[in-house]
Amino acid sequence: GQRPKPRYEHGATVLQDKMYIFGGNHNGRYLSDLQVLDLKSLTWSKVDAKLQAGTSDSAKTAQVSPCAGHSLISCGNKFFSVAGHTKDPSDSITVKEFDPHTCTWSIVKTYGKPPVSRGGQSVTLVGTTLVVFGGEDAKRCLLNDLHILDLETMTWDDVDAIGTPPAPRSDHVAACHADRYLLIFGGGSHATCFNDLHVLDLQTMEWSRPKQQGPIPSPRAGHAGATVGENWYIVGGGNNKSGVSETLVLNMSTLAWSVVSTVEGRVPLASEGMTLLYSNYSGEDYLISFGGYNGRYSNEVTGILLIIYMPGNRFQNFNLLFYSAGQVYALKLSVKLDLQSSTKDQPTSDSTSRVLEPEVEISQDGKIREIAMDNADSKNRNDEANEQLLAALKAEKDELEATLNREGLQTVQLKEEITEAEARNAELTKGTSSCPWATCR
Structure with missing residues (x-):
């Protein structure tokens, strides 16, 4: 078309x-x-x-x-x-x-x-309500007010939350977790871009600045976000100098940041004012991006196939396959979770315990807790995780042996060069001592 x-x-x-x-x-x-x-x-x-x-x-x-x-x-x-x-x-x-x-x-x-x-506000669907935050009014005044529209009665509610709200901003992103927590990330004022993360508890109507894990993202505005389960994907944006190249993901249960992928060059995925959407088609999860501006206006489409292994809810071992589809940027998500066995009588090495961690979530009281699993399901997941861990350890061992061999050869070469240098130095010293005015000098 x-x-x-x-x-x-x-x-x-x-x-x-x-x-x-x-x-x-x-x-x-x-x-x-x-x-x-x-x-x-x-x-x-x-x-x-x-x-x-x-x-x-x-x-x-x-x-x-x-x-x-x-x-x-x-x-x-x-x-x-x-x-x-x-x-x-x-x-x-x-x-x-x-x-x-x-x-x-x-x-x-x-x-x-x-x-x-x-304009430039965030609008988040929470149950049967729309939560509106911030933006810029017609007089270019930046806002940080909070409003809720009940879609059943079509009635506006002006919310007066407690705590310290985000600074006035526009072109930020927002997401809802567990139908209770509103997350606000990034955005900009007229001269500054932000990289702060704010959380509003929609039950107590209180703002907070939670502690984050992983690499904190750089400041950006005009980026786009979409949620898939408890993962919040954030793409694009700008920092008043250039487009942002990383595709980020925030695990909203653990508040841990990870970098999914990084693009190179001036491409639509590193643009401001783009959109990012989630879609499930034929049992597969997709993120679809369209439009944006990074020196030119875009209407192009490209795709990325992403297989993610997430031991302990942390991203690891990325396999990326890029393909061109003509007009829309799509990110295909296949997620495999490796979880630690809930049985306590199974011996576990230190290296295993660092990789295989239990899945966690935020409970209704706001605290992080582990999710209990069926023993049989846990054992199957643990067996699969152990196989992957053994394969990874074997590959790491092979790489270490190859590295040691290379370093051994380099050591031999360095010893030979030192011997040759010492011999040359002895010859030069001997030649210098035979000079008739060497002692006077």
């Missing part, structure tokens, strides 16, 4: 094996088109969407207003477009609903006090 126009700061969502792209920014011009990629046939098509008759904008235009910096969220068999920058901004956030069966947009009537209009 025909590729969508290159763009960034667009909205994207997956609904019924289709990826929808709406709006965005191209050369400073806001877009209003709705494009769809069929994930089964990998075919692009443009949706001829209209505003539902009777909405406030229907008298002005037959199409929805162009916008950028908005959020597209799927819920049930429909999806919502929340907030975003427009040419003629309203005083408060606008919520639009799209019905794919009728191909119509409608302006949602909400109740309560809506937030001020903005």
Whole structure:
């Protein structure tokens, strides 16, 4: 099909094996088109969407207003477009609903006090609510306020959380873990990019700055994130100098960071204003990226096949296979978990205990705990893990022996060179002593 126009700061969502792209920014011009990629046939098509008759904008235009910096969220068999920058901004956030069966947009009537209009905010689906944080208003004022929209009653709630909130920012990412914890990472102000991680407990409405494990990511804004189980994948973004090349993952139970892969050169995966989505197709998990800006606007698609072994929930032994598909960046995830046996009577070496660790999760009281496993399942997993560990140790042994052989040869060569140097030095000393004015000097 025909590729969508290159763009960034667009909205994207997956609904019924289709990826929808709406709006965005191209050369400073806001877009209003709705494009769809069929994930089964990998075919692009443009949706001829209209505003539902009777909405406030229907008298002005037959199409929805162009916008950028908005959020597209799927819920049930429909999806919502929340907030975003427009040419003629309203005083408060606008919520639009799209019905794919009728191909119509409608302006949602909400109740309560809506937030001020903005773009670059995060909108996170938590149960039957949308949690909106931060962004930048029409006057370029950065925000760090928190609002919740109940999708059942369409009522806004202005939340006054306790604790220290994140500094005002836009173009950050947010995720929800265990239907309780809202995580905020990165983003930027007008001159600074952030790499801080904040957690909001949605039950107590308290902000915190938790201790993290692993390599702390560099500052970035305009990045994209998607969750697969308890793993939060983060791609792209920029730091006011260049695009960020690493694809990161945060285990939201252990708060441990890992680097999945790193791209090279100016490619769409190192862009600002891109989107990242999760999709499950034919039993396989995929991450799909589209668009972005890194000196040029993108509408390209590429893929990465990733097999991950995660002993103790830490990434190890990456096998990567890159392939080109033309328009969309996709990350295929095959995850194998190696867990320590729960039986205590089995002897375990120090090296084994460092690699095979129990799976953990955050309990309802906020504490990390181990997950109990069935003994038979634990034994099978432990046997498989031991086989992998033995293979890894054998490979490490072979490599060490080869290294020792190389170092032995280098030692012999160095001894020969030292002997030759000492012989030359003796000859030079003898020649110097025969000089008639050597003693005077």
